[in-house]
Amino acid sequence: MKKRQLDWLKEADKIGHRLEILGHISERNGVLDRPPFSASIRKALEVVGSWMEEAGLIPTMDAFGNLRGAGIREKQKPALLIGSHLDTVPGGGRFDGALGIVLGITAASILRDRMADFPFAIDVIAFQEEEGVRFRSGCLGSRAFLGLLEEKDWELKDASGISVRQARDRFSIAGWPLKDPRPEEIFGYFEAHIEQGPLLETMGLPLGVVSGIVAQQRLLFRFRGEGGHAGCRPMKIRHDALCAAAAFVSFVEDSALAEPEAVATVGEIHCRPGAVNMIPHLVELAVDIRHPQETVLDRFSQKLQEKAIEISRQRLVEVEWQKTERFGAVGSDPNWQDRLSAVLATIQGEAPRLWSGAGHDAAVFGQHVPMVMLFVRCRGGISHDPAEWVSRDDIALALKAMVGFIEGFLPSSA
Numbered sequence: 001m002k003k004r005q006l007d008w009l010k011e012a013d014k015i016g017h018r019l020e021i022l023g024h025i026s027e028r029n030g031v032l033d034r035p036p037f038s039a040s041i042r043k044a045l046e047v048v049g050s051w052m053e054e055a056g057l058i059p060t061m062d063a064f065g066n067l068r069g070a071g072i073r074e075k076q077k078p079a080l081l082i083g084s085h086l087d088t089v090p091g092g093g094r095f096d097g098a099l100g101i102v103l104g105i106t107a108a109s110i111l112r113d114r115m116a117d118f119p120f121a122i123d124v125i126a127f128q129e130e131e132g133v134r135f136r137s138g139c140l141g142s143r144a145f146l147g148l149l150e151e152k153d154w155e156l157k158d159a160s161g162i163s164v165r166q167a168r169d170r171f172s173i174a175g176w177p178l179k180d181p182r183p184e185e186i187f188g189y190f191e192a193h194i195e196q197g198p199l200l201e202t203m204g205l206p207l208g209v210v211s212g213i214v215a216q217q218r219l220l221f222r223f224r225g226e227g228g229h230a231g232c233r234p235m236k237i238r239h240d241a242l243c244a245a246a247a248f249v250s251f252v253e254d255s256a257l258a259e260p261e262a263v264a265t266v267g268e269i270h271c272r273p274g275a276v277n278m279i280p281h282l283v284e285l286a287v288d289i290r291h292p293q294e295t296v297l298d299r300f301s302q303k304l305q306e307k308a309i310e311i312s313r314q315r316l317v318e319v320e321w322q323k324t325e326r327f328g329a330v331g332s333d334p335n336w337q338d339r340l341s342a343v344l345a346t347i348q349g350e351a352p353r354l355w356s357g358a359g360h361d362a363a364v365f366g367q368h369v370p371m372v373m374l375f376v377r378c379r380g381g382i383s384h385d386p387a388e389w390v391s392r393d394d395i396a397l398a399l400k401a402m403v404g405f406i407e408g409f410l411p412s413s414a
Contacts (some may be wrong), residue, residue, distance in 0.1 A: 022098045037139070055069070193375065203347055214329055223317050239315065344401055377394050
């Protein structure tokens with residue numbers, strides 16, 4: 001079958017327009033905030049579902065509320081899944097997650113006339129919970145898709161006390177059939193995503209191959225001291241929980257700076273009672289640590305725990321902690337990396353391979369089926385921010401790379 005001639009920039013314009021539409025679907029005016037199981041995510045899924053139908057895909061929904069656009073199936077072929085997430089962080093950008101979904105829909109539309117030639121069906125999936133903001137646990141959507149959620153995951157609660165199960169039960173979109181996948185139906189998983197960092201821009205290259213996704217741990221520390229009146233308790237006999245926590249936060253940063261390739265962030269702190277004239281008696285803080293090597297990450301985690309004990313003894317406060325999440329490092333499939341690298345070499349002359357410091361739904365799939373990711377340059381390396389941006393030219397090249405990668409699986413006679 002003769003290949004259709006494409007105007008890649010025209011396709012990129014269409015993708016950019018769709019991303020602009022999604023960028024205005026939010027819980028708040030003027031700020032992109034699209035949490036899972038919300039009215040805004042429902043609207044976004046409905047819009048994406050209409051685009052799937054336009055591309056010749058059949059929208060179905062699984063029991064968690066992930067949207068899957070199923071491609072043409074012959075002889076019960078397994079599916080190449082192209083996916084990413086539709087939920088956002090509060091105040092996020094329009095490209096994070098959504099770019100991979102819209103690219104996938106566009107690629108499926110471009111390849112629609114040749115679908116019968118592939119050894120797999122081409123499906124596009126939009127997960128509605130990857131960021132982990134609402135329930136403090138990431139990639140719930142992709143884990144649910146593969147049947148990996150445990151009872152404790154369903155009982156996780158948001159700030160209002162609503163559990164994952166309760167939120168899911170209250171969420172529905174009428175009209176789409178319910179279909180849960182089986183692992184044997186999956187040929188592999190491909191995800192295109194903005195880099196969320198500055199390396200590609202530094203190299204002067206629009207695209208990169210993700211060699212793997214780093215290991216990650218999240219820990220919750222609680223420092224307990226003694227409260228009291230800020231004006232009446234002498235400094236020398238105080239047991240200030242916040243001062244102990246502050247010393248610990250500084251240690252977290254210093255330790256990450258001293259450990260090559262490690263990153264560590266204290267991104268959430270709750271101080272009680274939270275009044276200017278009262279000594280803090282309780283501080284909770286969440287720590288996110290990441291490294292390509294799991295053994296190094298575990299050693300780093302142990303170091304933080306030991307330092308927390310040391311600080312608590314020095315300042316006469318109590319400390320406790322728990323690991324709230326742990327994700328091991330996941331490598332992309334070596335053969336698929338080579339395939340994608342070959343495509344990028346024809347597009348831009350070289351194909352850098354980068355570790356992803358961010359977590360992705362691809363990490364969940366990479367433990368069970370062949371997986372690879374395409375990184376797309378983002379301006380300034382900025383992500384999770386309204387300034388997040390990908391150029392029209394880079395979107396066109398990313399689409400060309402995605403289509404080229406998929407076409408690489410065609411039989412030579414096709």
